[in-house]
Amino acid sequence: MxxxxxxxxxxxxxxxxxxxxxxxxxxxxxxxxxxxxxxxxxxxxxxxxxxxxxxxxxxxxxxxxxxxxxxxxxxxxxxxxxxxxxxxxxxxxxxxxxxxxxxxxxxxxxxxxxxxxxxxxxxxxxxxxxxxxxxxxxxxxxxxxxxxxxxxxxxxxxxxxxxxxxxxxxxxxxxxxxxxxxxxxxxxxxxxxxxxxxxxxxxxxxxxxxxxxxxxxxxxxxxxxxxxxxxxxxxxxxxxxxxxxxxxxxxxxxxxDFPDTTIISGPEGIVNENTVTFTWTGSDKNTPTEELQYSYKLEPHDTEWSNWTYNTTVTYYDLSEGEYTFMVKARNLKGEEDPIPATRSFAVNQGIPPEVHITKPVKAIYINNNKILPFVAAIIIGDVDLEAEASDENGIEKVDFYVDGVLRHTDYYPPYRCTTWHEFSLFKRHTIRVVAYDAVDNHAESEIKVWKIF
CATH class of the missing domain: 2.60.40.10 (Immunoglobulins)
Structure with a gap:
C-alpha cells in the first residue's frame, strides 16, 4: 500500500x-x-x-x-x-x-x-x-x-x-x-x-x-x-x-542620419497646474549636442513654430483648461531637421472636485452589519461595513476611509468599501469621514456622525 x-x-x-x-x-x-x-x-x-x-x-x-x-x-x-x-x-x-x-x-x-x-x-x-x-x-x-x-x-x-x-x-x-x-x-x-x-x-x-x-x-x-x-x-x-x-x-x-530629439521632462496625462515646463535634448551623428538648435510649438496655444534657439527648456504660463500637444525638433549644422519631432500630450484640468457620499452607514439602526430600520441618527450595534459612492469626470484615483480622524482603509476600485469596522464602544459617538480624490488630485469628502453600541 x-x-x-x-x-x-x-x-x-x-x-x-x-x-x-x-x-x-x-x-x-x-x-x-x-x-x-x-x-x-x-x-x-x-x-x-x-x-x-x-x-x-x-x-x-x-x-x-x-x-x-x-x-x-x-x-x-x-x-x-x-x-x-x-x-x-x-x-x-x-x-x-x-x-x-x-x-x-x-x-x-x-x-x-x-x-x-x-x-x-x-x-x-x-x-x-x-x-x-x-x-x-x-x-x-x-x-x-x-x-x-x-x-x-x-x-x-x-x-x-x-x-x-x-x-x-x-x-x-x-x-x-x-x-x-x-x-x-x-x-x-x-x-x-x-x-x-x-x-x-x-x-x-x-x-x-x-x-x-x-x-x-x-x-x-x-x-x-x-x-x-x-x-x-x-x-x-x-x-x-x-x-x-x-x-x-x-x-x-x-x-x-538626421538629428534626433528627446523630451527629458514635462507634463503628461492630466495635470491641475496651468504653468508647465518642458526640457529636452538632441543628438546627431556629426553635430555636437551643444551646437544643435531647436524649434518648438505647443498646440493649440502656438500657431507657428518658434524661432530656432540653443535653449533646451521653455515654460508656458496661464494655460487655459484643455488638451495640448508639445512638439520640439532639432536642427544640425547642415540645416537638416529632425523629421519626426518629439511630442508629449497633456491636458490642463483644474476642474471640478469629485462627488462622494457615504452610503453605509446612513441614519438608521444597524445590528451586526444589517440595516434594521431608518432612524433619526445612525445607531450601530456590533460590526458594520463602511461604504461610499464616488464619481468624477476624470476618474477616481482613490477613496480614503477615516474613523475619528484615523485612516482605516484606502480603496482604489469601486465599490468603495472598508470591511469591517470592528471597535468595541459602549454608547460612544464617532465621526466617519470619506475622502475621494480624482486623477488630478482634486478631492471632496463626506461625513456622518454615528453612535456605536458594543
Whole structure:
C-alpha cells in the first residue's frame, strides 16, 4: 500500500510539473544574480534574439520585459523578435540558436540565454549585464544606414570596421524588422522589432584597420510585405566565426542620419497646474549636442513654430483648461531637421472636485452589519461595513476611509468599501469621514456622525 501510494504521489508530482508554466533560467556560467543595476560601460552593444510564437501563452511577459528594458534607454541593448510560426526564416534562426522551448531569449548569439517567460525584467537585465561585461569581444564596429526608396524599397548599407592584429572572420546579419509588428503575441499585444527578412546574412573576412562595405536594395513588395518607412528598423549584428558570439550590433531607421530629439521632462496625462515646463535634448551623428538648435510649438496655444534657439527648456504660463500637444525638433549644422519631432500630450484640468457620499452607514439602526430600520441618527450595534459612492469626470484615483480622524482603509476600485469596522464602544459617538480624490488630485469628502453600541 505504501509503495502504491508513493507511486501515485510521484505521478501527481510529474503531472503538476508538466502543467507548470515554463519559466526556467539557463545561465552560461552559472547564475548572475544581483546585477539589476545598469552596467556603467558595456564593452559592446548587447544583442538579443527572442524566439517566440503567436500561440505561446508564456511568451507575452518575455516580449514585454525586453521592450521595457529597451525603452528605458538605460542599457546598450538591441533585440529582434523571431516569430517562428509566422516567418520561416525566423524559425530557421531559432533552430540555429538551439531553441529548447518558447519563449527563449538568446543574448549575443547564445553567450547567455533565458528560457521561459518572466514578468520581471531582472533575469533579462542580469543576462544583458553579463554579456555587456564580456572581455572576449573583438574590436569590431558595425554601422548600418537605411534609406527609403519608392515602391516600398529599402536601400540598405552596412560598414564593418576591424582593428586588430589578425584577420577577422565572422558573419554579418542585418535583420529587417517592424518596430511595431503586424503579428501579436498570445495576449493580443503587437511584437516589437519582429524580423521580416535578412538584408544581409553572409560571411565576412576583414584585415586590420580595414572597412568592408555592403549595399543592397531590399524590396518589401517582392517579399510579400506591405511596409511603411516610419515603422521599419534594420538591426545589424556581427558574429565571431569561432564562437558565434556577437562582437557588435547597431540599428538604423530611415531617419537615423538626421538629428534626433528627446523630451527629458514635462507634463503628461492630466495635470491641475496651468504653468508647465518642458526640457529636452538632441543628438546627431556629426553635430555636437551643444551646437544643435531647436524649434518648438505647443498646440493649440502656438500657431507657428518658434524661432530656432540653443535653449533646451521653455515654460508656458496661464494655460487655459484643455488638451495640448508639445512638439520640439532639432536642427544640425547642415540645416537638416529632425523629421519626426518629439511630442508629449497633456491636458490642463483644474476642474471640478469629485462627488462622494457615504452610503453605509446612513441614519438608521444597524445590528451586526444589517440595516434594521431608518432612524433619526445612525445607531450601530456590533460590526458594520463602511461604504461610499464616488464619481468624477476624470476618474477616481482613490477613496480614503477615516474613523475619528484615523485612516482605516484606502480603496482604489469601486465599490468603495472598508470591511469591517470592528471597535468595541459602549454608547460612544464617532465621526466617519470619506475622502475621494480624482486623477488630478482634486478631492471632496463626506461625513456622518454615528453612535456605536458594543
Amino acid at each position: 505504501m509503495r502504491k501510494g508513493m507511486m501515485r504521489l510521484l505521478a501527481l508530482t510529474i503531472f503538476i510539473v508538466m502543467l507548470t508554466p515554463l519559466s526556467v533560467n539557463f545561465w552560461r556560467d552559472g547564475e548572475a544574480q544581483g546585477l539589476e543595476n545598469p552596467t556603467k560601460e558595456f564593452t559592446h552593444t548587447v544583442f538579443g534574439e527572442l524566439g517566440t510564437a503567436t500561440w505561446c501563452p508564456h511568451c507575452p511577459p518575455a516580449s514585454a520585459a525586453l521592450y521595457d528594458i529597451y525603452s528605458s534607454g538605460e542599457y546598450n541593448f538591441l533585440y529582434v523578435s523571431l516569430v517562428a510560426d509566422k516567418n520561416p526564416k525566423a524559425g530557421l534562426r531559432c533552430g540555429e540558436l538551439g531553441l529548447e522551448g518558447y519563449p527563449q531569449t538568446f543574448f549575443d548569439g547564445g553567450y547567455n540565454n533565458v528560457l521561459g517567460g518572466y514578468s520581471s525584467t531582472t533575469p533579462y537585465i542580469n543576462a544583458i549585464n553579463e554579456c555587456g561585461s564580456r572581455t572576449d569581444v573583438y574590436d569590431v564596429e558595425v554601422e548600418p544606414h537605411l534609406r527609403w526608396k519608392e515602391a516600398e524599397q529599402l536601400w540598405v548599407n552596412v560598414s564593418i570596421t576591424y582593428h586588430g592584429s589578425y584577420t577577422y572572420t565572422g558573419r554579418v546579419r542585418v535583420y529587417v524588422t517592424e518596430i511595431v509588428s503586424r503579428w501579436s503575441d498570445d495576449a493580443g499585444r503587437p511584437y516589437h522589432f519582429a524580423m521580416l527578412d535578412y538584408a544581409f546574412n553572409e560571411d565576412i573576412s576583414i584585415s586590420d584597420d580595414e572597412t568592408v562595405n555592403l549595399t543592397t536594395i531590399w524590396d518589401g513588395d517582392s517579399e510579400g510585405y506591405d511596409i511603411t518607412p516610419e515603422n521599419i528598423m534594420i538591426i545589424a549584428a556581427v558574429f565571431d566565426s569561432h564562437t558565434d558570439y556577437v562582437d557588435d550590433a547597431a540599428a538604423a531607421t530611415v531617419f537615423s
